[in-house]
Amino acid sequence: MYGMLRGLWEYRSFIVTSIRNEFIARFARSKLGGLWMIIHPLSQVAIYALILSNVLAAKLPGIDNKYAYALYLMAGILAWNLFSEIVSRCLNLFIEQGNIMKKMRFPRIALPVIVVGSCLLNNLLLFVAVLVVFAALGQMPTLEMLWLLPLTVVVTALAVGLGLVLGVVNVFVRDVGQVVPIIMQVWFWFTPIVYSANIIPQHLQGMMNINPMFSIVTAYHDVLVYQVSPKLDEIAITVAIAFALMLLGLFMFRRAAPEMVDSL
Amino acid sequence: MTLLAVSNLGKAYRTYSSEWKRLANWFYVPAKPNHEHWVLRHISFAIEAGEAIGIVGQNGAGKSTLLKMITGTLQPSEGSVQVNGRIAAILELGMGFNPELTGRQNVYHAAGLMGFNNDQINAVIDDVEAFAEIGEYFDESVRTYSSGMQMRVAFAVATAFRPDILIVDEALSVGDSYFQHKSFARIKEFQQQGTTLIIVSHDRGSIQALCDRAILLDGGTVIKDGAPEEVMDFYNAIVADKENATVEVVALENGTTQTRSGSRKATIESVTLYDKTGSPVEFVGVGDEVTLCIKGTAHQDLPELVVGYLIKDRLGQSIFGTNTHHLNCKSSNIAAGKRFTYKFTFAARLGIGSYSVAVALHASETHIVENFEWVDLALVFNVVNVGEQTFVGLNWMPPAVEVDA
Numbered sequence: 001m002y003g004m005l006r007g008l009w010e011y012r013s014f015i016v017t018s019i020r021n022e023f024i025a026r027f028a029r030s031k032l033g034g035l036w037m038i039i040h041p042l043s044q045v046a047i048y049a050l051i052l053s054n055v056l057a058a059k060l061p062g063i064d065n066k067y068a069y070a071l072y073l074m075a076g077i078l079a080w081n082l083f084s085e086i087v088s089r090c091l092n093l094f095i096e097q098g099n100i101m102k103k104m105r106f107p108r109i110a111l112p113v114i115v116v117g118s119c120l121l122n123n124l125l126l127f128v129a130v131l132v133v134f135a136a137l138g139q140m141p142t143l144e145m146l147w148l149l150p151l152t153v154v155v156t157a158l159a160v161g162l163g164l165v166l167g168v169v170n171v172f173v174r175d176v177g178q179v180v181p182i183i184m185q186v187w188f189w190f191t192p193i194v195y196s197a198n199i200i201p202q203h204l205q206g207m208m209n210i211n212p213m214f215s216i217v218t219a220y221h222d223v224l225v226y227q228v229s230p231k232l233d234e235i236a237i238t239v240a241i242a243f244a245l246m247l248l249g250l251f252m253f254r255r256a257a258p259e260m261v262d263s264l
Numbered sequence: 265m266t267l268l269a270v271s272n273l274g275k276a277y278r279t280y281s282s283e284w285k286r287l288a289n290w291f292y293v294p295a296k297p298n299h300e301h302w303v304l305r306h307i308s309f310a311i312e313a314g315e316a317i318g319i320v321g322q323n324g325a326g327k328s329t330l331l332k333m334i335t336g337t338l339q340p341s342e343g344s345v346q347v348n349g350r351i352a353a354i355l356e357l358g359m360g361f362n363p364e365l366t367g368r369q370n371v372y373h374a375a376g377l378m379g380f381n382n383d384q385i386n387a388v389i390d391d392v393e394a395f396a397e398i399g400e401y402f403d404e405s406v407r408t409y410s411s412g413m414q415m416r417v418a419f420a421v422a423t424a425f426r427p428d429i430l431i432v433d434e435a436l437s438v439g440d441s442y443f444q445h446k447s448f449a450r451i452k453e454f455q456q457q458g459t460t461l462i463i464v465s466h467d468r469g470s471i472q473a474l475c476d477r478a479i480l481l482d483g484g485t486v487i488k489d490g491a492p493e494e495v496m497d498f499y500n501a502i503v504a505d506k507e508n509a510t511v512e513v514v515a516l517e518n519g520t521t522q523t524r525s526g527s528r529k530a531t532i533e534s535v536t537l538y539d540k541t542g543s544p545v546e547f548v549g550v551g552d553e554v555t556l557c558i559k560g561t562a563h564q565d566l567p568e569l570v571v572g573y574l575i576k577d578r579l580g581q582s583i584f585g586t587n588t589h590h591l592n593c594k595s596s597n598i599a600a601g602k603r604f605t606y607k608f609t610f611a612a613r614l615g616i617g618s619y620s621v622a623v624a625l626h627a628s629e630t631h632i633v634e635n636f637e638w639v640d641l642a643l644v645f646n647v648v649n650v651g652e653q654t655f656v657g658l659n660w661m662p663p664a665v666e667v668d669a
Binding site: 011013021028102259 | 278284287332336337338339351360364365369372373376377378379380381382385
């Protein structure tokens, strides 16, 4: 563990340069460049808002903004986007970087760190865009939004833990890479992002609690839409799951690292 | 202190009946792989600072696997590699380059991957730019580069910092011939400053020119470790004969070793060098006419027989070689038991020094296809300057001088 951290510290320049390069490369030969990272989720929000607002808007209690549903969507997507981007990039990370892992010696842990850095940067940009849209819709920033910092850490830990486990297994069992996008799609719809949690039938509510993203998305809603502090007791379990997954991911990564290059 | 110590190194690729068993293994659940394939085993050697080592072997002998374990990208299955210094490798140049970024940005990225921080890279970036000599392209995206230009930048960044061990994999052919000379000079310079070189090549010339020791790998083990000339002779012999090969190494009186190989369908009995008067000589004057006489016997009916010879200098570099196939006088249908004599007469237009002659009997154009017998160091002779003007070099090409002063 200490070795991993020291390796990361020694390669800090490389990590920063890589994140920056990835960002620059995105702007290369594209007029809007990195803006596409924001346009994609925002257009997703616009589509849902357009199609579903009449059906679902009425069921959002507790806010008196006529754009409430759009706000609700954006808050959920902000959380989900970070989660799914990290998971799906970690999933194929080692396969994509296989060539360099076979030829160069460097701390392997730098690879997921670069992914996390780059995803957090994207998420920050999306957050700024969301703030702008919120302001335009009459929802001003509040102090409660500081809760997003720890919440982001929790989402990241959850996503990295899961992503590492899946990414490592994917090197050896490539089916994982095909199955996970499907599961992510299902997971998205089983998390109250597009709809509100109170439309779920009473007898299924208990099932929602086993979804760690449920409490996180709810917390995002609390902070951004309802402008209240999140309910910590609900998140506590997710935090525990997130850090357990993170440890499992790091453990598997360490155990698998020597064999990974053999299989790439 | 030993710079690099490889002890009892081995690498096995393990396959499991199910990949889930491999996963179980990480969690300390005992699961046996159902197949282990050893590509390298029982490799031990040590390299001291400042040495230059050639690693030779046929394709699949395990050279790349060995190098990957030395650089640390591949984990050994048994044994260990101990490195006391920084290793740089010139393999697969320019592999990590991002085509959308400029040469300069890619240099930062590549050097970062080698473990250098921005301050260290800032200190050498101008040298890298100057060494690559690609002008303004350095600040344009790599997408617009020719492959040669990309190689130049890649070589420049790979050698921007002098490593303790430099691994060169067939990469002495970087870019155009101008840059080849330049990169070769840089490698030589590193060597003089104390960098240990590990060179992987099939090219006898570069191994013998750069290395003072060679290691021959075959079938995943070290089968020879010694002076480059001796190892290359042995390598040559195993390349020549894969089937009924007999490779024999004889220690000669003067401490060197002679390699004999081949199927022995025909053998060489004597190799002698005669001067113009017909008496055997060991010392030859520069430019003197000499005759190389090769006598042998066929032990089986041979549909085709080609006799060849190769003159090599003290370092084992090839000076001149040819055979009766190329000279359009090969013999065919030689009956078993028949003795034969071949005489090659030529002027010894050679520089002063000691030369050896390797002689081979084989069928068809090269000895690779069917080798009857190949004898290295079959004959050693010395060239002395008796009456000619003083000159240096391996070749004697006396000029006519015209001065307009």
